[in-house]
Amino acid sequence: xxxxxxxxxxxxxxxxxxxxxxYHTDENxxxxxxxxxxxxxxxxxxxxxxxxxxxxxxxxxxxVEHVIQNNRLDEFKIPxxxxxxxxxxxxNDAPSIYGRFDFAYNSGQLKLLEFNADxxxxxxxxGVVQWLWMENYFGETKDQFNSVHDKMIETWKMLKPxxxxxxxxxxxxxxxxxxxxxxxxxxxxxxxAGINTKLIxxxxxxxxxxxxxxxEEEPITDIFKLYPWExxxxxxxxxNVKNDELNANWIEPAWKMILxxxxxxxxxxxxxxxxxxxxxxxxxxxxxxxxxxxKPLLSRxxxxxxxxxxxxxxxxxxxxxxxxxxxxxxxxxxHHEETGYTxxxxxxxxxxxxxxTVRESDQFITTDKSRFVPHIIE
Numbered sequence: 001x002x003x004x005x006x007x008x009x010x011x012x013x014x015x016x017x018x019x020x021x022x023y024h025t026d027e028n029x030x031x032x033x034x035x036x037x038x039x040x041x042x043x044x045x046x047x048x049x050x051x052x053x054x055x056x057x058x059x060x061x062x063x064v065e066h067v068i069q070n071n072r073l074d075e076f077k078i079p080x081x082x083x084x085x086x087x088x089x090x091x092n093d094a095p096s097i098y099g100r101f102d103f104a105y106n107s108g109q110l111k112l113l114e115f116n117a118d119x120x121x122x123x124x125x126x127g128v129v130q131w132l133w134m135e136n137y138f139g140e141t142k143d144q145f146n147s148v149h150d151k152m153i154e155t156w157k158m159l160k161p162x163x164x165x166x167x168x169x170x171x172x173x174x175x176x177x178x179x180x181x182x183x184x185x186x187x188x189x190x191x192x193a194g195i196n197t198k199l200i201x202x203x204x205x206x207x208x209x210x211x212x213x214x215x216e217e218e219p220i221t222d223i224f225k226l227y228p229w230e231x232x233x234x235x236x237x238x239x240n241v242k243n244d245e246l247n248a249n250w251i252e253p254a255w256k257m258i259l260x261x262x263x264x265x266x267x268x269x270x271x272x273x274x275x276x277x278x279x280x281x282x283x284x285x286x287x288x289x290x291x292x293x294x295k296p297l298l299s300r301x302x303x304x305x306x307x308x309x310x311x312x313x314x315x316x317x318x319x320x321x322x323x324x325x326x327x328x329x330x331x332x333x334x335h336h337e338e339t340g341y342t343x344x345x346x347x348x349x350x351x352x353x354x355x356x357t358v359r360e361s362d363q364f365i366t367t368d369k370s371r372f373v374p375h376i377i378e
Contacts, residue, residue, distance in 0.1 A: 001041050001105060003337045004376075006137060008036040015136065020185075021129050023178050032371055033129070037339065039358050039375040045108075046145040046356075046377055052110050052277055053101055053346040053353035059275075060115060063267050064090060064258050075283070076263045077297055077324045082233050085242040086254040094253035095159050097186075097224070098123070098152075100357065102366070103344045104279075104332035111279050111332045112268075113343060114295075117259035118252050119228050121178055122372060123148065124185040126347060126357045130374035143377045148347055148355040152186065155350030156193035164249055165221030167196050169214060172226040174201040183226045190224075202227050207237070211246040222249040229257045230298050262295045262327045280330040291331040296321035302367035307331065315364050334364065341366075342373070 009015065012035045016024045024033035067073065068090055073083050100120035102113040127148030134142055170187040172179040187197050198214065205220065206213045212220040225232075229252075232238050241250070258264060265281040272278060280289070294306040296319075303319025309331065335342040343366050345357035361370040 001039055001045060001335060003037055003339065004040050005037040009136070016129065019128065019132060020181060021124070022181065026369075030369065032369075033125070034360070034371050034373045035133070037373065039342070039373055040378045041145070041375055043377055048108075048110065049103070049145065049344065049346050049356060050353045052103070053348055056101055056112060056115075056277055057099075057348050057351065057353075059268060059272060060117075060259050060264065063264055063271055064255060066271060067258050067264075067267060068255075072267070073258075075267075076258060076261045078257055078261075079233050081239065082242065082254065086257060089250075089253040090255040094249065094251075094255065095162060096252055096256060097155055097159070098252075098347065098349045099256075099259065101346045101348065103346060104334050105342070105344050106333035106335050110277055110344075112265075112277055113279070113329075113332060114262060115259050115264065116345070118256045119226050119260075120345075120347075121182050121226070122345065122357050122359075123152075123347070124182050125372050126345075126355050127152065128185065130372075133374045134376060138376070144355070144375060145377060146355040148349065149189070151349040151352070151354040152189040153192050156190045156195055158350065160193060160195055162249075163195070163222045164246070165219065167198050167218065167221070169198050169200050169220050169223040170225075171200050171202050171205065171223060174203065179226050183224070186224065186226075205237075207240045211244050212240065212248055219246055220248050221246055222251070224251045228300070229254060229260070233257075262297045262299065265295075265329055266327050279332055282328050283325075285328045289328065289330060293329050293331055294326050295329060296326055297324045302365045302370075305365050307364055317365050317367060340371070 013024060025031050068087055099115060099117040101115050104111045104113055131144060131146055134144055168190055170183050172183045190197050200214045204215055214220060266283050269278055269281045290311050292308050294308065296304045299305065299321040302317050304321040305317045306313050307315040340360040340362050341364055342358060342360045345359060346353060347355045356375060358373040358375050359366055359370045360373050
């Protein structure tokens with residue numbers, strides 16, 4: 001895995017905006033999208049990530065079964081009222097579309113940092129933006145570990161017969177351009193799969209005392225949401241989910257609450273101790289562990305993380321998480337270049353590994369300010 005530099009086009013921002021990528025640079029003129037360098041990976045490294053992602057997915061499914069069978073949902077701080085519904089979604093094979101494993105990669109070794117299983121973003125950047133970036137600079141002479149776009153369409157085609165109604169609703173918050181861009185991309189893939197769709201913002205979803213409805217009073221039978229379950233279940237509106245007479249398909253399904261929770265990390269370590277893809281993780285801070293990361297169960301975008309080295313805090317982020325509790329994970333070695341620290345996000349779509357996202361940070365902790373770096377297989 002090597003960093004390589006190129007000369008950026010003068011009009012690269014305009015080119016990105018023309019394909020609908022409007023958040024390449026933030027309000028402080030900090031660049032989120034990296035145009036002038038990329039990571040070169042080998043076919044062997046791509047195969048390694050592919051195999052690791054598929055193996056971890058199977059391990060995660062086994063872990064969900066273990067958590068449910070052993071009544072461990074309380075350890076994940078999942079509210080009691082939603083637990084029976086969550087279990088039903090698992091037992092009835094409620095459909096899941098995607099997820100993103102975040103890996104540390106150093107000296108040829110992959111280690112799982114966490115699984116973004118419920119509402120992972122950067123899918124548009126991975127499936128479309130970096131692919132078009134490659135075509136712009138290299139034509140058809142190069143390749144990527146990236147079948148995200150085709151896999152997303154294929155997966156929607158597979159799920160279409162299992163949808164309950166004629167319309168698949170898509171929803172996100174109205175304040176986030178990033179969320180809207182990602183959900184419109186996923187929605188476009190569903191349209192290409194032949195599915196009738198409709199966009200509705202989260203705050204527009206209605207309840208008629210029987211089932212969920214949209215602004216036109218059309219019943220919501222199937223809905224893809226880019227809105228975290230842990231937010232939803234802490235709102236009064238969530239009590240309607242288990243009372244819905246149509247029992248709408250919520251995608252991602254409620255059982256993904258288990259995998260999107262950092263509590264899955266110590267559970268995986270219990271089930272697969274010393275597995276080469278895992279970092280040691282516990283619910284309590286082990287005295288013998290001097291180098292570790294303290295993570296809230298529900299932290300997002302690197303919030304409320306403490307990095308402990310030699311028993312002392314070496315790096316820390318602020319945020320609104322932590323009241324739900326923490327897990328403690330052994331400190332990983334991250335790939336480091338002059339441009340920053342790097343992690344690899346590996347996408348699973350339709351039960352199979354299909355592409356990678358590379359994120360880079362000035363600091364050790366990956367946050368919402370971390371940069372997206374394209375990659376090439378060479």
